[in-house]
Every structure is written in C-alpha cells, then in structure tokens.
Amino acid sequence: MDFSLTEDETTFRAEVRAFLQENLPVDIARRFARGYHPPKDDLKRWQAILHRKGWSAPHWPVEHGGPGWTAMQQFIFDDECALADAPPPSPFGLRLVGPVLYTFGSDAQKAEHLPKILSGEVFWCQGFSEPGAGSDLASLVTRADRDGDHYIVNGHKIWTTEAHFADMMFCLARTSKSDRRQDGISFLLLDMSDAGVTVRPIPTLDSGHTVNEVFLENVRVPATDLVGEEGRGWSYAKFLLDNERTFNSFVHRSRRDFRRMMAIAGAEGGALLEDPAFRMAAARVEIDLKALEWAVLRMLSGEVPDPVAAASALKLKGSQIQHAILDLAAEAMGPEMTPLYPDPEDGNGGALPFWTPDEAPGLMAQYLYRRAGTIYAGTSEVQRSIIYKQLSRG
C-alpha cells in the first residue's frame, strides 16, 4: 500500500485549481452555487471552455479525445470542479452514450457523434424509462418496427431529464418479440427534431423543470442509427448503467454541499454552528462523508474484492449522505427554509421576499429534487438486492 499522492498528482491539483480560477465564468459558478438546475447555456459555455483545454471528457480514452488521465486525476478534477462550483457537464452525452458509442458504435457513428459530444455542441437525453418500466426496465414496450432502411418508433418515454433542450436521444425499443424480456431490445439514436417527437414537461415537486415525458409517434429512425447489433440493446444498456452506477456516489457534490451547510449554520452569528448537538450531528456526517471519499478512492484504485457490490454500496450510502447533509442544511435554515423562493438569477422568477437570507434561495429546490437520489439509476432496494446477490455467492 502506498498512500502518498505522486508529485504529479499534487501538481495536477494545483493546475486544475488555477485553470478553474482563471476560466470558470463567475456568473456560471454563482448560478450553480444556488442549487437550481443549471440552464443549458451555462452548461454549453462551460463545456466549450473545457473542450478548448482538452478537458471535456476526463474519463474518455485518449484515442477518442480524452486527456489520458489516471482515475486519481479524474477524481481530483471532479473534486476541484465541485469545490469551485463548476456545473458538471450534462452526463447523457459524456458519461452515458459516449462510452457506448466508442465501445459498440460504428465508425460512422463515432465520427459523427463523439466530436460533438466532446465539444458540447450537441446535447443528449436518455430514453430508457417508460410509464410501466421504471426500476424494472426490461418491461419496456416502445416498439421500433423495421421499414426498409428505417425503423418506425412508437412509444412513450418518461423521466427524460433535459429532453426539453436535448438535440439527440438514445433510447431502447423492442425490435422483436421474445420470451426473455431482455431479448429483442435495440439501442437507437434519435434526433429530437424529428417529426413525431413530442416533449411534455413533468412538473416536479421542486417546482422546477428538469424532467419530461417524450412521446414518439411513428418517428422514422435511419437504420444506420442502430447501435451495435439489433436485439442486443439490453447488453449495451447494462454496460451503460454499470458505468453510471460507479459514478453515483455524489461524493464531490456532497463535499460542496457540506461546505454550504456549514456556511448556513455559521451565518447570522453562527447560533447553530455553536450548538454542541448540531456540531455533533455535523461531525458525524463529516465522518461518513470522509469514509465515502475514501470508498471512492478505493474503488478507483481497483482494490475492491467485489466491485459490483461496492458500486451499489457507493450509490446507497452516497444518496443517504446526500440526504443527511441537505437535512442538516434545512435544519440550519430553520423556518426560512419554508418559502418557495424564486431563482434570483432568473429574471422572470419574481421578487424575493423581504429579508431573504443569502443562502436560502435554491436550497429547498435542490433538497426536493435530490429526493430522487434514492430512486433513479436503481432504487436503494434494487441496490440492496444486487448486493445480497453478490454476498450470497461469496
């Protein structure tokens, strides 16, 4: 075992920090710090800046445009970005479909899509969930019927984050019937401006607009936009979901949220931060958070006997810690957490109430939105079942 950061890594952290200080636009950071979902324009501008530096896809292989960083460097980069309030890039292109494309896509697909994902020119969304297929994805019913050199896609997708500003969607659809529900599913790329695509917002409990329903009515998708082999979409989706799960510890965001929580508790004379019981509760969460950080490092180092169970553990614990931090923040805010504050950065949002504490707007929007942390990308129950399955083998 060797716990020391290499000299390179120490240098690297300083380099990233300096870059962020010089290049992250203050207005973007300020907006993101509030806790509201970042607007598309912020995501786009910031990704373009990263792209110019060659840093827009830290986890991609060099041959596809990645910077060739070690896992540790990626961790440091994400950490510094979170601490600087840089909005993480939209995950659907970079984190999700990108790796599917460079692993299973055709040369034409790679050539067309990867550069635009890297640059942030094209935004993606994920068409997996359906009204009858949430955690149980394999029960999806969207159909893609072959018609010459096209598929005709009909279906109804739900929980489609950012569909209202995405240019492309990757989605799962049935191309044939099969006894095994996982078979006969294909992985398609679909242009959101195609005829037959309708996006309808789903108002959520945070009073924001992030997720949507997407109705697909006789959407004509060229057969060249099929990824990999027809009927093998389930395996690509599993590849994608496994990638996603590994990164769902929320550790960097939670470190930032912890800092914000402490700032709230210390505001107005620090009444609550001086309270011994509150301090103990915060200390207890800080310990959990530190453990989570090292659990992620351990995962990155590749030294976990059971990475499948470990990834589920990260997701489970990460979402619990996220809630615990936001709960402390809400407690620290006291009765001031109750108003529905308009986003002060949104010109059309309306006036703030008199005497609104600086830290208040956005906190509860974030709190409520993050309630989904125990639901998406595999509910906590699904994670526990995965873990038990692994345990019972061991």
Add this chain to the structure above:
Amino acid sequence: MDFSLTEDETTFRAEVRAFLQENLPVDIARRFARGYHPPKDDLKRWQAILHRKGWSAPHWPVEHGGPGWTAMQQFIFDDECALADAPPPSPFGLRLVGPVLYTFGSDAQKAEHLPKILSGEVFWCQGFSEPGAGSDLASLVTRADRDGDHYIVNGHKIWTTEAHFADMMFCLARTSKSDRRQDGISFLLLDMSDAGVTVRPIPTLDSGHTVNEVFLENVRVPATDLVGEEGRGWSYAKFLLDNERTFNSFVHRSRRDFRRMMAIAGAEGGALLEDPAFRMAAARVEIDLKALEWAVLRMLSGEVPDPVAAASALKLKGSQIQHAILDLAAEAMGPEMTPLYPDPEDGNGGALPFWTPDEAPGLMAQYLYRRAGTIYAGTSEVQRSIIYKQLSRG
C-alpha cells in the same frame, strides 16, 4: 372524550403506592433494581404478599380471583409497581396459562391450578418453541401419542424461560398428523418432576441463567391434563399469544429504566446530563416513551380501530424504545459499562472491581438480556407482517 382520571383512580394510585411502600420488602426491590433476573425466592415471596392483599392477578376476572379492576387501574398498578422496583410476577402462570385455563380448561383443571397460580405456590414455564420452530411455531414436531388414559410425550423444547425452577409446564405437542400444519396440535399441562423431563441450561450472552432446553423423553401425561379439545391446541396458543402481545409494550419497565438512565447520566457531577446533545437525545426518547404510554392507555380504552395492528405496533415500538433507553444508559456509563460485573446481591458472584460505580452492576446484564425484546413473542419482522396484513385489508 374525557381525559380526567376519576376520583377513584387518583385515590387508587395513592392506595397502591402506600401499599407498596409498606409491603414491598426493601431487599427484593434493591435486588430487582439492579437489572439482574430476580431469583425465584423473591418472586415467590412478593407474590404471596400480593396474594394476601388479593392483588396477585390484576387482569383476572373476579370469579377466578381477580380484584375486579378496570383496565386503567391495572395500568396504574403496573406503573406503580415498576416505579417502586417491585419485580413483576412470573408471567407464565398469571399472564399466559391462567387465562387459557379459566377460558378453556375443565372444572377440575381450574380447581387444581388457578388457586396455586394466584398464590404463587406453583411456578409455570412455557413449552412452545423448538429448535426448528421459533417464530414459525406451527412447524413444531414434539409428539404426544395416546396410550390408554395417558399421552406419551417426546420432544425437545427450547428457550424455556425459568424451566429450571418451574413446577409445571404448559406445552404444545402433535397428537395427530394433518395437512394443515396448525391442525393436530394439542395443549398439554405437564409436571416438571415427571420422569423423562430433563432441563439443561442455555448460557446466554448476558452471562445469566434464565432460559433452558427441556428434553421430553416418554413423559407420561394423564389425559386429564389435556386442555380443551385434542387437536385444537393451536387456537388456545393463539389466544395466549394474542394476550401476550397486548402486554408487550414494556412501557412500565421502560419508564423505570428511563429514570435509572437519567440517574446514571446525573451521577458523578452530572457531566453527561449537562451535555446539550445528550439531553436532546434523552428528551427525544422521553417523547417517544410518553407517546407509548398514551398508546397503551388508548389500547386499554378500547378506542383503537385496529387492535391487532395496534398491539403489534406497541410491541415493535416498545422494544425499540427499550433499546434506545438502555443504549443511552450504556452511553452514560461510558467505559464503566465494559466489565462483566458479578451480581453484588449474589454471595457466590465474586468481588466487584475497585471503584465500581453504584449503578454499573446489572446494567449490561439487563442490556444484553433485553436484546431478545425484538425476538421473542413474535420478532419485529413478524409484527410488521401482521401490521401489513391488517393495513392491506383496510
């Protein structure tokens, strides 16, 4: 709704308190306060005192020797007894088999057993659980084969509390085979001094001796010691278990334990009792305990829409609160909770370590023994399943 105690009830509480003050032997109270399991002699002496007053079976009907108290009077009596550190009488005769006998027993059985249960002359134990039948009682395999006017009983009972000093056992045994596992079980009374009865202690994690295995080898039980009808033992057992569950909120004991916990936290200058975080934790538990107390009162008043689910809720929450209080007591005790203290009341127990705090001996014996609170009389999981079953009907 009427929340006032009747004048009678106020007078009654004073009467009980005065009686306890005058009649509860101080050595019995002192021993019981320690938290170790009370010795048989203490139980016997105390029950004889109560019996002379006519108070040994508060919940029995008058015609069988009960005092004719209301549910509220019974509550007050139990509460005062707990606060005075009076050991509750062994439940197996009074709480469990007694009501079965006066409800389903023959006249001869009533005449023989009820008076001795009331007086505390005869101690009982419960032969229900078996090595393969814990929570799942219906899978018991002990057999009682008819042989003339006797049953020949063979089997292996486990978790038999107080079997080492009980005079009689009530037990379940199969008298016939049946497709439905609950059928063909009979309810028998059995003399512990009979040939073929062997009691073997089960050393438990509190390092005390309370529970036992009982081996039954060709024990001859007269057919007159069958309770009710042959093969209907399951319904009598259910009657008994339902009675038991109603009384398993541990509320009186927990009120006493809470007081003891506060005394521990206030000892040695009250360092921990002055700690704001510890006080908050104690306050939170006190609120739960007060709610539990009123939940029991509500149950006694008969005003609960679903008494089956409510009884399970009392057991579940009662065992959680019991743990929470003992956990706080252990926290208050600090490193002094770690020694295995001999019972200072037990002449053969050995010397106490130097500088043993007064409140320390017995605390952890009790703590460890009470871990069984979430297990016996229906595990917490069994209670939750009962509750859900009721809920899903509603």
Add this chain to the structure above:
Amino acid sequence: MDFTLTDEQALLRDSAARLLRDRFDFGRRGALLGEGGAAFWPDIAALGWPALGLPEAVGGMDGTLVDQAILMQELGRALYVGPYLSTAVTSAWLLCSVDGKHAESLLEGIAAGTLTVTLAHGEPGGRGILDVPGTKAVASGPDTVRLTGRKRLVPDAATAGKVVVTAQGDGGLVLALIDPAGQRQDYRTLDKGFVSDLDLDGVDGTVLATGAAAEVALDAAICATLTALGAEAVGVAEGALQHTRDYVAGRSQFGRRLGDFQVVQHRLADMFVEIEQLKALLLHALSVADQPGPDRLRAAVGLKVLAGDVAKRVAGDGLHLHGGMGMTEEMPISHYYRRARVLEAQYGNTGYFTRAHARGLT
C-alpha cells in the same frame, strides 16, 4: 378516562371528511389555491367551523381543542391550505385569553365567519414561536402603541382582516392589533401556503394586552397552535400512508405488485407504527389543553417534535415508495411530502423544539 368520540365529535369528523372530499378534492385543490389564500374560506365559514372552539358568549359553539383537533386532522388529510389554523386556533385562543371589548368583537367576527385574524410573531432570523420578539412598542396614546420592527413568515396576512402583533414595550410583552395594510409582501411556501412579511415602520396599533396578561394569552395561542399542528400532522401522515398503500397495491415492477415485496410491506408497517405513536401523543397534549402552565407547554412542544419527525418520515417513505412518480406535481404524495416538510419547520423545527424540551428534562 374515555377516548371515545362523542356523537357530535363523530358527526363533525364525518361531515368534515365528506365536505373536503366533495369540495376540496385533489383535482380542485390546485385551482382553489391559485385563487388566493381564502378561496375555500366561505365554505368553512358556512359550516360554522371557525366558531367551533369559541365560547357561546361571542357566538361560538363552546367546543374544545379536541373538536378543533378532530377538524385539523381532516384538514391535514385533505391537504387544506388556508387561514383556519391562524384564525380559528392561534388567534382565537389568544383572544379568548384577553379581556376587553376589542378581543370580544374580534371573536364575534371570527365566530360569524366574517373576519380572519392572524398573529404576527416570527421575525427575520428567528428560529421559532418560543422566541422573544424584537419588535418595539412605544406608547402613542391611551390605548395605542407605535410599532417598529419586522415580522416574517406571517401566515395568511394577505387575506386577514386584522393582525395581532407581538412586541416589546416598557412593561414587557405587548399584544397590539393592526390592519394588515402597509409595507407588506406576500409570498408562498413550498406547500402552497400563504405567508407575508410585514415591515412595521412606526405603525400604530391598539393594545390588546401587556405584561403578564399578554404572556398568558401568547402561551395559550402557542400551546393551541402546536397541538393543532400535531393533529394536522396525524391527518397528513395518515393521508400519505393511505395514498402509498393504494399506490403499491396497483403498481407492478419485475412482474409483481410493489405491495407484494416484503420490504415494501414492512416499510408501510413502520409508517403505521409511527402514526400510532403520534396519535397517542396527541391525546396526551389534548388531555392538558385546558390547563395553562408549564406542563401544557411541555406537552405541546413534545407533540410538535414528534409531529415533525413522524410527518416528515412517513411522507418521505411514501414519496420513496412511489418511485419516480412521487417526484411529480401530479401525485398527491408529492404534496403530502411538501406539507410534511414545511410542517416540520413551521413555528420552529424539530431541533428547536427538542432543545426546548431538553431544557425542561429532569
């Protein structure tokens, strides 16, 4: 002791449930709440609910806090938003403890359903209802004070006919009556409640009570408010449990109904257990509701702690069990959750009241 509802109480419960189901159902609720905070008030006034807890002398029905708690429970279940709590509980209990013609005529208006009144007590940076107000009151006439200060998160002030302001005067606490006009900003809470900020910049108010008398009246208002909130929390939690139970019974995943999964069943059971505890503690608080003194306040504070915890936990579990659907505006559970979340923080959060309770621990 006898916890049976009287015939009148059972009738009140059933008729309230029926009216709310018919006129304030989930479909209509959004629209009604869009119209403003008192949109549903005429229905409530028509039924005489505001008069429920008031003495006959002012036109009331001579009921008790038990009756109001029965109603609050149904209002909670129906996710009612409006000035019932602020007018008929907080203000009414305060005014009933105050002597004089002003209070009497206000109570007559409340009982008749023609007037809503709110208490302006909280201030910016304040942590809860037990805080001492910083607003200043300086005598400005024989029966009036000039008020200077800031009142924050005042419930239902936008539609209130009168506002009772708490302030500090020379003789201690002052309760003064003002009109809700002036520097006021109205806004909404996360659960669609109506609140306002009041900037009191030398506003003249009529004195209702001062010193010890004012303290007694405020104590009555605080105890009644916290106890009624506890009752509302019972309704909120029961509503959340029922909606969740029904949802999991209908929803399938992995080829089975959600309600067939043991972990789902057991979580619902835990929700039930928590609610049973809360119902029981509500009885405790109600049992001392008409006995002013530290025990009543302690019971009310303990109830608020449990109410906040239970409502938040039960509605949170319900939200989780709804999966993605629970995150939508469309599903009642998301509204139960928001009400529960706000209820926990209103008038002081669980930490605040647990601290208060811990101070009195012996």
Add this chain to the structure above:
Amino acid sequence: MDFTLTDEQALLRDSAARLLRDRFDFGRRGALLGEGGAAFWPDIAALGWPALGLPEAVGGMDGTLVDQAILMQELGRALYVGPYLSTAVTSAWLLCSVDGKHAESLLEGIAAGTLTVTLAHGEPGGRGILDVPGTKAVASGPDTVRLTGRKRLVPDAATAGKVVVTAQGDGGLVLALIDPAGQRQDYRTLDKGFVSDLDLDGVDGTVLATGAAAEVALDAAICATLTALGAEAVGVAEGALQHTRDYVAGRSQFGRRLGDFQVVQHRLADMFVEIEQLKALLLHALSVADQPGPDRLRAAVGLKVLAGDVAKRVAGDGLHLHGGMGMTEEMPISHYYRRARVLEAQYGNTGYFTRAHARGLT
C-alpha cells in the same frame, strides 16, 4: 496512491488467518481464554507478530501500522483476546516515540516476544483516552517519581511484565514505568477481555518521558491504538456478517430459508454497506498514520466513531437475524456482538469521540 497489498502483506494476512483458524478456532477459544489472558501469546510471539511494527534496531521487522492493521483485522475476525493491542500497538508506539535506554530495552523485549507491556492511563470516572490523567507524580530520585492515584480498566495488566503509567508532574505529563505488582485487582470484560484496576499508593516508577516529549509519545500511542481498533472492528464486523450470512442460508422458518426473505437479504446488504464505509475510513486513518499532528489524531478519532457505530450496528443486526439462537453463548454471533459492544465503549465511546471530533469541526 496504491491500495494493493504488497506480497508480504498478503502473506501476513493469509498466514494470520490460517493460524487463527487452526489454533484459535471458536471451539478452542473458550478453553484458551479460561486459562488466562496470555494463553495464546506464545503462538503469537513465535510468529514474530509483536515485532511487526517495531524498528529493526530493536529487533523488529520495520513494518508499519498498515501491517499491524492487517493483523488486527484478522484478530478481530477470530475474536482474539489477549495483549497484542496493548503491547504491540499501544505500548510499542509509545515507546518508539520515547528516547533512552529504558524504552529501547523494553522494545527489544517486546520484539523478541518475551515481554508484554501495557499502558495504565484510564482512571475511575474517566470517559476516555483523551482525558488528562489525575494521578500525581512527585520526583523521588534522579530518574524516578512517586506515583499516587487510581488506574481503571487497564488492559492485560494481569499478565504484563511492565506497566507504563500516565501521571501529572510539575512539568506536565509524566510517563513512568512500574511493575504490575502491588495493589491490583484483575477482572474480565463482557467480551472476555482481561483488565485490571491499579491502586497506586506511592509507588515508585522510572521516568520514561515528561512534558512535551511525553505528550508526543502519548499522542502516538493514542492514534495507533484507535486506528488499530478500527482495523479490529472491520474484522469483527466482517466476521459477524459472514456468520449471519451462513446462518440465514441454513435456517428455515415458515417453510423458507431465512435468507430467502427479502427483509433479511436487504438487512445483510446494509451490513455490507456499513462495513465498506468502515474499511474505506480505515485507509484514510492509515494514510496519515506516520504523520504526527492534529490531522492524524482527527482521523483516528473519526475512525473510532465509525468503528464503534458500525461494529455495534452490524453485530447487533446479525444478533437479531440469528433470532433466539443468537442469544446463546454457543453461537459465535453472541461473542461478536459482545466484542462489538465493548469495542464501542473502550477507550471512550461514540459520544465521547464524536464530541471530540465536533470540537475540531470548521
């Protein structure tokens, strides 16, 4: 960073696991522990484990706390009871930070396996290892002090060759060496550990260090002890999980294996998650183990908090899942639970260390 075990470390882990399985299995454990606290020490000494963390200069193997943590993890899994922690971790780290021939010769004895040493630090009424000792040290010779005070819950003093006592002298903290004879009472802890009370009534001790040097040495001992306990907790929790997993796989209720019930499965999963967290935080504490200073202490304190919580929770869940069987002496889980319960309270409980951690929160 690289968390891979070196070949030597992997060998150490495997050989320790094997030896403990062969010679300290659950069946033999009871008998070995009946014989006294150091019954298994000859085996340990023969393998050179006491030398593991000691410098080559005194005959040690020049290992680090990482190596000792690997061993502690296996000792925890095997429910080992004996003087390894007190001698080879606490005392060794303390003595390595102390100059002088006394310390050197003691370390040589420890490395050779011929001497066990313990630290007498806790006192009656004390709350934990961060407490300042009240025992008094008065100079009684050029190199000696006269010690007066009471030491409580001193680990393994019954079999220790030497005892290091902490005390207050004129120049602050004093570390003094005494023989374990004298007024001593030996007793057992709930988990079958061996502890003693020492009544120091003017006992003469040899000074090892005073003032700042003594503080540095004590800090090293505290950090190493808490970190090693964290490693032991990993082993205890993993052992509890494994026994529980095996038990529910074999035990049937209601016609199904316990392990087929979803609530049982998910509870096991939660146990796993807690252990993963603890393992990760152990890495954090180890990463700063050779860097004296406040960060090291803070990491060790945080680890003790999590170790106590996780061990207690995991073993408690395991106990519950064993049902009635878990309550018996016969089942290993009852011993895991007792070890976990004692571990949480030893050297200061979770509340104590959380308070300490909270003080440093910024």
